[in-house]
Each structure stands twice: as structure tokens, then as C-alpha cells.
Amino acid sequence: MDNKKEQKENLMEKIVSLCKRRGFIFQSSEIYGGVGGIYDYGPLGVELKNNIKQYWWKKFVSDREDMVGLDSGIVMNPKVWEASGHVGGFSDPLVECKACHKRFRADQIKDNKCPDCSGELTVAKNFNLMLKTYLGPAENTATPTYMRPETAQGIFVNFKNIVESSRIKIPFGVGQIGKAFRNEITPGNFTYRTREFEQGEIEYFIKPDKAESEKQYRYWIDEARDFYLEIGIKKSSLTLREHEKTELSHYSNGTTDIEFDFPFGTSELAGIAQRTDFDLSQHQQFSGKSLEYFDEESGPSTGSGQGKKFIPYVVEPSMGIDRAILAVLCDAFDQSDGNDGREKGEVTLHLSAKIAPIKVAILPLVKKDGLAEKAKEIYKSTKSCFTAYYDESGSIGRRYRRQDEIGTPFCITIDYDTLKDNAVTIRERDSMKQERIKISEVNNYLFGHILE
Numbered sequence: 001m002d003n004k005k006e007q008k009e010n011l012m013e014k015i016v017s018l019c020k021r022r023g024f025i026f027q028s029s030e031i032y033g034g035v036g037g038i039y040d041y042g043p044l045g046v047e048l049k050n051n052i053k054q055y056w057w058k059k060f061v062s063d064r065e066d067m068v069g070l071d072s073g074i075v076m077n078p079k080v081w082e083a084s085g086h087v088g089g090f091s092d093p094l095v096e097c098k099a100c101h102k103r104f105r106a107d108q109i110k111d112n113k114c115p116d117c118s119g120e121l122t123v124a125k126n127f128n129l130m131l132k133t134y135l136g137p138a139e140n141t142a143t144p145t146y147m148r149p150e151t152a153q154g155i156f157v158n159f160k161n162i163v164e165s166s167r168i169k170i171p172f173g174v175g176q177i178g179k180a181f182r183n184e185i186t187p188g189n190f191t192y193r194t195r196e197f198e199q200g201e202i203e204y205f206i207k208p209d210k211a212e213s214e215k216q217y218r219y220w221i222d223e224a225r226d227f228y229l230e231i232g233i234k235k236s237s238l239t240l241r242e243h244e245k246t247e248l249s250h251y252s253n254g255t256t257d258i259e260f261d262f263p264f265g266t267s268e269l270a271g272i273a274q275r276t277d278f279d280l281s282q283h284q285q286f287s288g289k290s291l292e293y294f295d296e297e298s299g300p301s302t303g304s305g306q307g308k309k310f311i312p313y314v315v316e317p318s319m320g321i322d323r324a325i326l327a328v329l330c331d332a333f334d335q336s337d338g339n340d341g342r343e344k345g346e347v348t349l350h351l352s353a354k355i356a357p358i359k360v361a362i363l364p365l366v367k368k369d370g371l372a373e374k375a376k377e378i379y380k381s382t383k384s385c386f387t388a389y390y391d392e393s394g395s396i397g398r399r400y401r402r403q404d405e406i407g408t409p410f411c412i413t414i415d416y417d418t419l420k421d422n423a424v425t426i427r428e429r430d431s432m433k434q435e436r437i438k439i440s441e442v443n444n445y446l447f448g449h450i451l452e
């Protein structure tokens with residue numbers, strides 16, 4: 001194996017191990033031997049995830065006048081999935097090894113042999129990726145339905161409710177963050193491909209016009225890419241991949257994937273698609289309810305005031321939250337070679353302060369002589385504004401390292417001088433620079449540096 005590839009593979013192992021050791025991500029039901037393709041976010045992981053979701057919501061929903069939010073159910077009427085095409089077409093080709101009985105996705109296999117034991121494979125069968133479930137007490141008579149494989153359909157089926165209740169006018173969008181489930185044949189690469197995951201999706205409704213759709217499509221590709229840059233992902237780690245015409249679904253006028261340079265290869269983080277009026281038309285047909293939008297401003301001749309009815313076109317940015325977290329961790333992970341002022345092997349997570357799980361650690365130099373009491377006072381007042389962590393055990397160097405490893409951007413040290421001058425030392429994670437500031441200025445300093 002060449003050196004670069006080995007480093008990249010090691011990187012994944014190191015991230016998985018750090019995530020478990022420091023409480024970012026655990027295998028689900030680990031004490032029972034785990035469950036395939038499902039992960040749990042631990043105390044630090046849930047903070048990181050919440051920060052990313054909150055930033056997504058702020059950027060795409062609450063900061064904008066043309067967006068509203070939604071939180072729709074995970075289980076929906078099964079007809080939704082007939083209309084959307086998922087019952088008929090949401091499948092991957094499945095092959096099974098005749099020797100070891102492992103199952104694989106046929107489109108991910110190179111030479112038609114089992115990747116594990118080189119055994120002969122069965123003919124590919126279509127395997128529907130939706131997770132089936134039953135509503136109601138009697139399993140044999142209850143209608144089967146599905147755990148949603150995407151959040152988007154919840155938006156389409158609520159289109160009429162949203163237009164009627166919020167009086168929002170086209171162009172407008174609806175954003176939703178929530179869980180989605182897919183019975184992936186080969187989950188893997190840690191949280192990259194899982195069976196339960198979270199998506200942040202936007203359906204942006206526009207006039208049914210090809211040129212407008214193209215314009216909004218380009219705009220949303222840029223907005224989605226900016227989101228990743230703003231949460232701290234490096235520009236050089238991202239690529240845009242526009243789908244070939246032959247790759248597009250029949251209703252799509254264009255799809256672009258935002259890809260990230262993961263240690264296991266460049267892979268999809270998000271997709272932005274022009275979905276035309278496909279989904280709303282399907283739901284109109286299957287439900288028998290009109291999903292037309294009445295546009296007061298357009299008419300047979302513009303400005304005539306007569307208005308016009310149409311089914312809007314839609315542009316959809318669809319972003320995986322778990323993949324964003326994994327990308328952030330991969331980009332932020334840094335192990336010292338011993339030439340940067342840190343000891344060889346020490347790990348620093350260069351997380352953007354905006355999304356770091358803990359913003360500030362409060363560290364008394366020693367526990368005695370009133371330093372711990374003073375530090376706790378500062379901890380109390382900081383904690384009301386930021387996620388803060390109090391740590392009084394071990395040497396100060398060790399405590400800094402513990403915080404660097406989980407990406408805490410600032411550490412505040414309380415020393416003997418603090419008792420005299422009411423000032424503390426604040427250390428910045430990446431530069432390791434230390435500054436002396438007044439206790440009364442601590443929260444202002446943090447606000448200034450975290451929200452910039």
C-alpha cells in the first residue's frame with residue numbers, strides 16, 4: 001500500500017477511535033454486539049450535531065424571509081411512497097455470494113466475484129431500501145407502511161397546508177431537518193452510509209419555468225457549498241460533480257453532488273436537484289387534491305390582475321447531517337509531527353468555534369488556596385452563555401491537551417495573580433497564544449471570537 005493511502009486509512013481508524021474514546025459517536029447497542037449501520041451520538045457528539053443543525057436552520061430558515069420550516073412525521077400514509085415512486089423504484093441491485101452468503105450491492109462490485117471470498121455471486125435482484133413497519137396492534141391485519149427514506153416527501157404533502165396557513169408567496173422554500181431510514185445493503189465507512197441518519201432538506205418552490213429553475217439551481221448549489229465552508233470545511237476538500245444527462249432521473253433537469261475528499265475516497269455529501277413539478281403532480285394525481293398554486297401576480301397578460309394557477313417547479317438541496325459531521329471531523333483532525341510546538345502524536349481537532357461542542361474550558365492552575373472557588377465562579381457565569389467545561393484534575397498541560405483533542409477553542413486559566421488582579425489567561429487552541437484579560441471581559445471576548 002502506498003504511504004498516502006495508508007495514512008488516509010489510518011486516519012479513519014483514528015477518527016473512529018477518538019469518537020468512541022471521547023464520547024462523540026458510539027456503535028448502537030454495543031453491549032449486545034451492536035446493530036448494523038446504526039450509530040449513537042454521545043455527550044460531545046450530540047453537541048456537535050446540534051450546533052451543525054442549528055447553524056443549518058439559522059442560515060437556511062430563520063435568517064431568510066423566503067423560507068419557513070416544517071417537522072413532519074417519520075411514518076406517513078403508505079400512498080405517499082407509491083406516489084413518490086419509492087415503492088416501485090427505490091431499490092438497489094442485490095447480489096449474494098453462493099459460498100459465504102454475504103450480500104452486496106451489484107453496482108459496487110467490480111469483477112462479479114464476492115469481494116470477501118471470491119465466490120460466485122447470484123443474479124442481481126432489486127432490493128427495496130425502505131424499512132417496513134406496521135401501524136396498529138395486529139401485525140397480520142395492519143397495513144404495512146414505511147419509515148421515511150427521505151424528509152422531502154413530508155414537505156410536498158404539506159405544500160397546500162403551508163401555502164394556506166402562512167400566506168407565503170412564490171418563490172419560497174420549506175426547510176426540514178429530520179431522521180430518514182434506508183435498509184442499505186452495505187452500510188459502512190463509519191457514519192457515512194448508515195441505515196438511520198439525519199437529513200436537512202429544502203424544497204424551494206418557483207414558477208414552472210426552465211430558465212428560472214436553472215437560475216435557482218445554480219444559486220442553491222452555491223448556498224449549499226457555502227454552508228460547508230461556513231462550518232469550517234476546507235475549500236480544497238470539496239468538489240462539485242454535475243450528473244451526466246444519462247444519470248438523471250426522468251423528471252430531473254439537472255443534479256449536482258457536492259463531494260468531500262473522505263479518507264476512503266471522494267464521496268457525496270449533498271445533492272442539489274431540479275425536480276420540476278414531478279412530486280407535486282404525482283401527489284395531486286394520487287391524492288385527488290389540487291396542489292396548484294394561485295399566483296395573483298401572473299396572468300394571461302402580466303399585471304392584468306387575473307392571476308394564474310400552476311403547479312410550481314422545485315429545486316431541492318438535500319444534505320446529510322451525519323455526513324457533514326464526519327466531513328468536519330476528517331478535515332479538523334490533526335496529529336502533530338512534533339514540529340508545531342506540540343508533542344509528536346498529540347491530536348488537535350481544529351473545529352470552527354461556531355460548531356465546537358465545548359466553547360470554553362475553565363481550569364484553575366491548582367485546586368487549593370481559593371483558586372478552585374474563583375474558577376467555579378467564572379465557570380458559573382460563562383456557562384450561562386456558552387457550553388463550558390470545568391476541569392481541575394491533572395497538570396495544566398494535560399488539561400490543555402484534553403481540550404485540544406475535542407476541539408475546544410478556548411481555555412481559561414485561573415492562577416494566583418487572578419486573586420489579586422481579577423484577570424485570567426485565555427489560551428487559543430490553534431495558535432496556542434495566551435492573552436491576559438479581565439474576568440469582567442471574558443464573556444464579551446468569547447462572544448466576539450465565537451460568533452465572528
Ligand code: ATP
Pocket residue numbers: 150182184191192193194195196197198199268269270271318319320321322323
Ligand atoms: P448515495 O448515492 O450515497 O446512496 P443518495 O444519492 O442516494 O446517496 P440522496 O437520496 O440524494 O442520497 O440523499 C441526500 C443526502 O442524504 C445524501 O447526499 C447524503 O448526505 C444523505 N444520505 C443518503 N443516504 C444516506 C445514508 N445511508 N447514510 C447517511 N447519509 C445518507
